[in-house]
Amino acid sequence: MDGKSVELAGVTMVFDGFTAVHPTQLSIPAGEFHSILGPSGCGKTTLLRIVSGFQRPSAGRVLIGGEPVDHLPANRRPTAMIFQSLALFPRMSVRENVAFGLEARGVSKRERHERADELLALVALETHADKRPDQLSGGQRQRVAVARALAVEPSVLCLDEPLSALDLKLRQHMRSELRALQKRTGVTFIYITHDQGEALTMSDRISVMNKGRIEQVGTPAEIYDAPATPFVAGFVGEQNVFTGKVTAIENGFARIDGAGGTFTGRRMIDVAVGDQAILMVRPERTGIVDAEGANGNRLSARVEGRELEGPYLNLVTRDATGRRVVLHLSNDGRAHPTGGAAVIGFKPEDAIVMPARDGIAAAEAAVDEAGTAPAAAGA
Ligand SMILES: Nc1ncnc2c1ncn2[C@@H]1O[C@H](COP(=O)(O)OP(=O)(O)O)[C@@H](O)[C@H]1O
Ligand SMILES: [Mg+2]
Known part of the structure; x- marks a missing residue:
């Protein structure tokens, strides 16, 4: 053949x-x-x-x-x-x-x-x-x-x-x-x-x-x-999403400033300073960081729910702005109790920044909609 x-x-x-x-x-x-x-x-x-x-x-x-x-x-x-x-x-x-x-x-x-x-x-x-x-x-x-x-x-x-x-x-x-x-x-x-x-x-x-x-x-x-669009980013795998205005671009990275904080990620597509943008990072690339010394992006959040999958632990957290941030951790025996405070971090090279040409709400909706799109065909 x-x-x-x-x-x-x-x-x-x-x-x-x-x-x-x-x-x-x-x-x-x-x-x-x-x-x-x-x-x-x-x-x-x-x-x-x-x-x-x-x-x-x-x-x-x-x-x-x-x-x-x-x-x-x-x-x-x-x-x-x-x-x-x-x-x-x-x-x-x-x-x-x-x-x-x-x-x-x-x-x-x-x-x-x-x-x-x-x-x-x-x-x-x-x-x-x-x-x-x-x-x-x-x-x-x-x-x-x-x-x-x-x-x-x-x-x-x-x-x-x-x-x-x-x-x-x-x-x-x-x-x-x-x-x-x-x-x-x-x-x-x-x-x-x-x-x-x-x-x-x-x-x-x-x-x-x-x-x-x-x-x-x-x-x-x-x-x-390296998803090319918010839809692809949201449909394949999961994403944590942050939003803001692009305030700096350097060496292939873009920094955004928003209500949730200042974060840096890989610059995807042609995002430029002044653009409204979304930053996305995978739950398995989002971690708990020590109080000091972690490189890159960090934010404070509270653990809202935990789900043990044996070797893995899914933590659902919420930051000060009410944004949901999910972490897929390997189960290292630490408790991460519900209600506890957590400092969360991720590396700039694990995050991507895309322009939100039709506004942040539309870009966020595209990621969201992709993540919840009806899967079963013909059903
Ligand atoms: N013969 C047809 N006549 C009219 N609409 C159709 C026909 N076949 C498919 N469609 C429509 O085209 C779209 C794509 O269908 P389809 O190719 O079966 O999607 P998928 O396989 O991705 O689920 C759907 O909105 C479907 O209703
Ligand atoms: Mg089909």
Whole structure:
């Protein structure tokens, strides 16, 4: 099998005057595991259906392996798709399920079954070939669906939230299985998910989508540590947010002055002195500091709640202005009692500063809204 590149050139989708996908550019190199991450309703499935030929775009072009495919129906494209609800044929054996797509292509029965057995070996189900789907576990059925999709030797495999029906443990296990399978076959994967954990652990690169637009394309580390927009910052992981006016910029850092104090963080995008801005820092990069000697940013707060997760401790605190600041600490045995005072600190290099062009309230709302966006797709 061989992966091919995928290119979207100005792809747009308008349904009855509603723009589900704004004009989109995206280049996915051959053999990449590319995730499209975003909340329910942001246009992920629509984009994937356009790539695989189940949906004709209102405008724009799709190129696969450098060749335009716009004139080709789904079954003539070098793509295969695994849908959210993977319908296996209940009365067919696992082997027949996998071989199904080859029959339409005129492959002989013997060859079909040989090919199916090879693919079942690839997904470690060779001993289950004669069973029916209902005799398999959820994770095994998922692997059958993958084997069936790979049977037609696609260059691009489109997966639409394929793990969303599985329970948490199995989902986490399947992440590494799918990732390994993608590397083993070299097929380009376009993987849709609303689950940031899936996207971060499985992908070579991620497109983060919001309201029909891709807001950022990057590696998991880029998306997490250098988000391009308040939405991306808030949707992927959690953030503590501080606000103020930019009073200094130096060596790639920006200082903000606000009601909650003076804080410094990495200058993101083109924030300038005098701008209204928001500063964000991750709960796991926010700590309790000693009274003196800590480098960088500090503020006083009161512990409002604590949540022990075994190895970790989540502390919810509130500063003098009433702002909620969350800390993810490793459990070092210290109590941090509720109601107690805490001096909180974080390093400038762990914080980012972004301009709030539409005002601080709008930027804060974008981060907030992203953090609470409805996750479950189709639900
Ligand atoms: N065939 C359609 N007709 C009208 N609206 C649609 C159609 N398909 C999708 N939409 C709308 O387009 C938006 C994006 O949908 P979808 O791509 O399914 O989002 P996601 O997969 O990210 O949850 C939603 O508002 C949805 O209601
Ligand atoms: Mg969807």
